[in-house]
Every structure is written in C-alpha cells, then in structure tokens.
Amino acid sequence: MMKKLLFLLTLIIIISKVAYGQSVHDLGTDSAHFQIPDIPGYYTLKCDFHMHTVFSDGVVWPHIRVDEAIGEGLDAISITDHVEYHRKEVEDNHMVPYEIAKKHAEDKDLILILGGEISASRDHFNALFLKNTDEPALRDTLPAKRIAAANKQEAFVFWNHPGWTAKYKDGNCPRNEEFIELMKAGQIKGIEVCNGDGYWEGAHDLVQEFDLTLIGNSDIHGVSAYQYQPDKHRTITLVFAREKTVEGVREALLNHRTAIYQGDHLIGPEDLLKPLFFESLDIETEYREGTSLARMTITNNSDFDFMCENKSLFKFYNGIHFFTIKAHAKTTIIVKTLEQLSGFSLDLLVHNVLVAPGKSMELAITVEDL
Numbered sequence: 036m037m038k039k040l041l042f043l044l045t046l047i048i049i050i051s052k053v054a055y056g057q058s059v060h061d062l063g064t065d066s067a068h069f070q071i072p073d074i075p076g077y078y079t080l081k082c083d084f085h086m087h088t089v090f091s092d093g094v095v096w097p098h099i100r101v102d103e104a105i106g107e108g109l110d111a112i113s114i115t116d117h118v119e120y121h122r123k124e125v126e127d128n129h130m131v132p133y134e135i136a137k138k139h140a141e142d143k144d145l146i147l148i149l150g151g152e153i154s155a156s157r158d159h160f161n162a163l164f165l166k167n168t169d170e171p172a173l174r175d176t177l178p179a180k181r182i183a184a185a186n187k188q189e190a191f192v193f194w195n196h197p198g199w200t201a202k203y204k205d206g207n208c209p210r211n212e213e214f215i216e217l218m219k220a221g222q223i224k225g226i227e228v229c230n231g232d233g234y235w236e237g238a239h240d241l242v243q244e245f246d247l248t249l250i251g252n253s254d255i256h257g258v259s260a261y262q263y264q265p266d267k268h269r270t271i272t273l274v275f276a277r278e279k280t281v282e283g284v285r286e287a288l289l290n291h292r293t294a295i296y297q298g299d300h301l302i303g304p305e306d307l308l309k310p311l312f313f314e315s316l317d318i319e320t321e322y323r324e325g326t327s328l329a330r331m332t333i334t335n336n337s338d339f340d341f342m343c344e345n346k347s348l349f350k351f352y353n354g355i356h357f358f359t360i361k362a363h364a365k366t367t368i369i370v371k372t373l374e375q376l377s378g379f380s381l382d383l384l385v386h387n388v389l390v391a392p393g394k395s396m397e398l399a400i401t402v403e404d405l
C-alpha cells in the first residue's frame with residue numbers, strides 16, 4: 036500500500052512538472068568550443084586580444100596560446116606581451132613570440148594579430164596590428180609618447196583594465212583627462228570594458244560618450260585549461276566582421292562592431308545583440324487544440340543562457356514571468372492569449388544582455404501566421 040502511494044505521489048510530481056513548469060530539454064553540446072552564431076551580413080568572430088607568454092610574465096610558450104585558442108574555437112588572437120619587459124631567460128627580441136606563434140599557426144584556422152602591451156606605468160594599453168613590437172619608441176617614458184609611437188605604426192590602441200586596483204584603489208575606471216584627450220584625437224580607439232572577471236561601468240560610459248570600441252579579453256598569464264575548464268569560458272570580444280581575415284578584424288574594430296561575452300552575460304550595442312539573440316534561437320508556436328494557449332518552443336543552439344522577464348500583457352500558463360532560455364536546450368513556454376489570434380507579440384526584458392551601462396536589452400518576439 037505504502038509503495039503504491041509513493042509511486043502515485045512520484046507520478047503526480049512528474050506530471051505536474053511537465054504540465055506547469057517552463058520545461059527545458061537539454062540538447063547536449065560540445066562544451067569545449069564556443070558555439071555562437073553569425074548574424075546577417077557579418078561573421079561573428081570569437082577573439083581574445085590580450086594574453087601573455089613566457090616572453091613577458093606569462094607561463095606558457097606561444098605554441099600553447101595558439102593550441103588553446105584553436106581548442107576553444109576562437110577565430111582570432113593577439114599575443115600581447117609587455118613591450119618593455121622581457122624575461123631574461125628568453126631572447127631579447129619582442130618580435131619572437133609572434134614569429135613562433137605565426138609559424139605554429141601557419142596551416143591552422145586562426146587569425147593571428149601582431150600586438151603588444153604598453154605598460155611602463157600602471158596604466159596599460161594594448162596596441163594591435165603593430166608592424167614592429169621591438170620599436171624602442173614604444174618604451175618611451177611618457178604614456179602619450181608610447182601611444183603616439185603605436186599610432187605611428189597604424190596600430191589600434193585600447194586602454195586595458197581601466198579600473199585596475201594597482202592604481203585605482205576604489206576599483207572604478209576614472210575620467211582621466213589626459214586619456215580623454217587622446218580618445219578625442221583618435222589615438223585611443225577602444226577600451227577594455229571587461230578584463231577577466233572585471234567589468235567597469237565607467238569604461239562603458241566612456242564607450243558611449245566618445246564612441247569607442249568595446250573590448251573584453253582574458254589577459255591570461257597561466258594555462259587556459261586550469262583556469263576555465265570544464266564549465267567556464269574566458270572573457271572574449273565578439274567581432275562582427277565582413278571577412279575572416281586580419282583586415283576584416285581591423286575594419287570591424289574601427290567601426291565599433293564588437294560585443295563582449297563574459298561569464299553568463301553579453302555586453303554591446305543593441306543593433307548587434309538583437310540579431311545575435313534571434314540567430315541563436317529557433318522559435319515554433321502553435322495553439323493547443325481547442326484552447327487559447329499558445330505553446331512556444333524555443334530551441335537555443337548557442338552557448339548563451341538568456342535570462343528573460345515577460346513584460347507583455349499576456350501571462351504564462353506554465354510558470355511565472357521570469358524564465359531562462361537555456362543554452363543548447365529546448366525551452367517551452369505556454370502563453371495565454373485569451374483568444375486564438377493569428378499573431379501576437381511577446382515583449383521581453385533580457386536581463387543578462389547589457390546594451391548600455393545599467394540597461395538590459397528589451398525586445399519583442401513576434402509570432403505571425405498562426
């Protein structure tokens with residue numbers, strides 16, 4: 036009798052979960068590789084523009100940076116060893132890490148960008164697309180002169196970890212007037228809004244105010260597998276490029292077509308992240324026969340969990356107004372449209388997609404031809 040009761044109780048729990056919970060079915064994935072869709076008109080390149088090797092203060096040989104990037108499904112990297120600091124055990128030529136990596140990446144599907152970190156003071160800058168990282172002018176005593184030397188090589192310069200506590204004890208990105216002048220002059224074109232786990236709202240403000248390119252990097256010194264596997268990922272910049280080449284990356288950076296993927300959130304402009312949201316999902320909707328309940332099945336083929344809040348007039352039959360469209364899973368929500376309609380719109384606030392400082396993305400899923 037007791038066994039029968041227990042069995043019945045379990046059955047009721049299972050049935051009620053299926054009937055009333057926002058159901059999620061895991062589709063399984065290759066978790067080692069980034070799985071992020073392209074958007075109309077652009078390739079979505081997964082990039083990390085800030086990392087170190089044994090040639091400065093990192094602990095791995097350049098080969099490893101190339102292999103890690105390919106193993107994680109990155110499209111482009113820049114090895115950015117400190118241009119003024121060289122470990123004494125290795126050759127004193129700042130071009131060497133790039134040359135080693137280039138040779139190793141030769142027949143592999145990876146874009147390698149020559150770069151360096153200008154870091155003689157506590158304010159650091161990365162210069163991408165340099166022609167020569169061994170140029171002495173990059174090591175001048177004044178930050179502005181070092182930045183000018185990088186620009187002379189037609190580099191793309193961005194401000195690194197701008198709220199680093201080694202200099203800014205409150206952990207905030209300051210409004211540094213000297214750097215703001217360089218932003219206005221086009222000498223600093225981007226800023227790391229995210230570096231590793233760090234996010235700086237002040238940097239995000241500067242992006243909006245001075246039309247900078249938003250950058251997010253790992254700044255990895257150690258071994259990626261130890262730091263991120265199995266269930267984390269490094270912070271990366273998504274570059275929306277017309278072509279998968281060094282020039283394609285440069286063109287996109289110059290035109291601010293980037294977003295950041297850090298932890299479980301995305302940061303970037305709405306005109307890029309909205310298409311990324313929709314390209315990540317397949318949405319199918321149909322009415323349950325004889326009811327005004329519209330069953331919406333959302334298949335998410337991307338790595339992103341979208342944490343949503345229902346802001347529309349229509350409520351859900353299964354669950355409350357908060358729900359997550361889980362990565363690599365099918366999520367079902369049942370919308371009470373009160374009568375059978377030929378189409379409707381579901382207004383959502385996507386909490387973990389930040390389109391401006393403190394502002395989450397709003398959008399509408401529009402269903403037609405029901």
Ligand SMILES: [Zn+2]
Pocket residue numbers: 152154159195196
């Ligand atoms: Zn640094």
Ligand SMILES: [Zn+2]
Pocket residue numbers: 085086087152254
């Ligand atoms: Zn660094």
